[in-house]
Amino acid sequence: MKRTLNNTNRRKITQEQYSVVPASAGDFTNLIVEWDLVNLSLSSTDALTIEFATTGGRKRIELGEVGNGKGKLEIPNPFNTAVVIQATLRASADTQDGPRLWTAVSKGKSVILAIQENEDSSILPIVPVPNLTRLWALNFSGNPVLEVCNSQEIYANLKGNPAFFASLVPAIVQEIAERYLLGIGESRNWDNWPIFFENFGLSAEELDRFDALDVDTRLNEIMDKSRAIAEEYSAQMSIVSRVVTQLKELEND
């Protein structure tokens, strides 16, 4: 079988064109995958596949045919004990004489599955604190912990507001990224965060490069990189559009 590797008309699926989120808060047994590939003009019979990877495995789920290019599906999470997984969306066409040919591919997208309360398995456990003088704060005495104000037991109200945690997440990721990049304390040995950041280009080699920079350049680059990671993560998780939708629904109720 002969193929021309570089001439396949393969399209690029951008990070904004698909999202992967837990089907319900605090429950990671199912995921909702949503995609909009209309502008790629794919064949309606191309097959859509999503792959999930952790350090210990890789599994794929067939999402069906591309159809009109838009879709939303709830699927089982093949790694429901993982706290971070990487998702990759691809479309492919069958070839009569052999394997499927990719017609559109995305880059990997990190999905944090476990920001939840007091769970040992959580990448970021949440702890309500009665006397916290801020609405929230990160505690870095070990692995990062999110402390949320529970003065007069307001935590239940905060938790029930869809905008609250959604608006925190990018700021949390940025603050944690800064500490990780600076290498403060045990940050480079935190559980789960190194693989999360690796999905944003912070490989061991890249960390070495940051560490070798002079102080001013290093600080500037760390601030820029942390901000970029937070914004990319926010876009990947479609945080703004999800919160807008939820708030609109509340308004209509």
Next chain:
Amino acid sequence: MIKELRVLNSKGLEAFRQGLRSKRADIRTYAKSIGNSAEYTSLIAKLEQPLGTPKTRMDVGVILYPLIGPSAPYSHIADDPMFWAWMSAVWMEDIIGPTEPVRSEERWIPDFTTRKYYRHLLQGPFVLYRAHSVDPTKIMVLLYQEVSKPGEVVAQIHASNDLAFSSAAELANMLYFDSATGAIKRGAGGNGAGSARRLASSFLNQFKVTLDIVGMTAQALFDILPAEYDKFKTK
């Protein structure tokens, strides 16, 4: 004999890490003392049968899969770095001899970046065994080695999730494992024509950009290999 499953606590992890970094001569017995210490570990479970001792990478899977495989009673610790650090601390004495070098830290304490995690001497073979648990003998090329000597073929194939957890691993087995000798064929290591390094970097990692290699069978991959692999096909 190991009669219980434990995980290192943060104090134990730090003690183990410092022990490795200080290159102390008694690291094998020191590591075992950390692993057996109530101060440095937390108990997960007492075992009905004591654990065997692994000689090969395959043994690691055979011994641990019934305990921490996907449907096993302690599956929740299978991806816990504290468990793997503990496991390597208590088994270090069995894994390397008294004069054998410890080498890099990530061989003993998992480095959870995707590029290095497979270097852990126990977690590396275990995740391969788990991913191919239907028939692990189909990836003997990645599992036949002594625990402390994974070698070049493992480094090339396991460095990429796409290859390690797909039929590409079986393809490597078809090409490079000599079932008559129970070892890899001459020329599989290194960077010569048809070597595992070229299979990973020049064939599979390029074809996967265009073709759905993860969805292909090992035989289908075998059938489209370029001529440079012929010498391994025929042996």
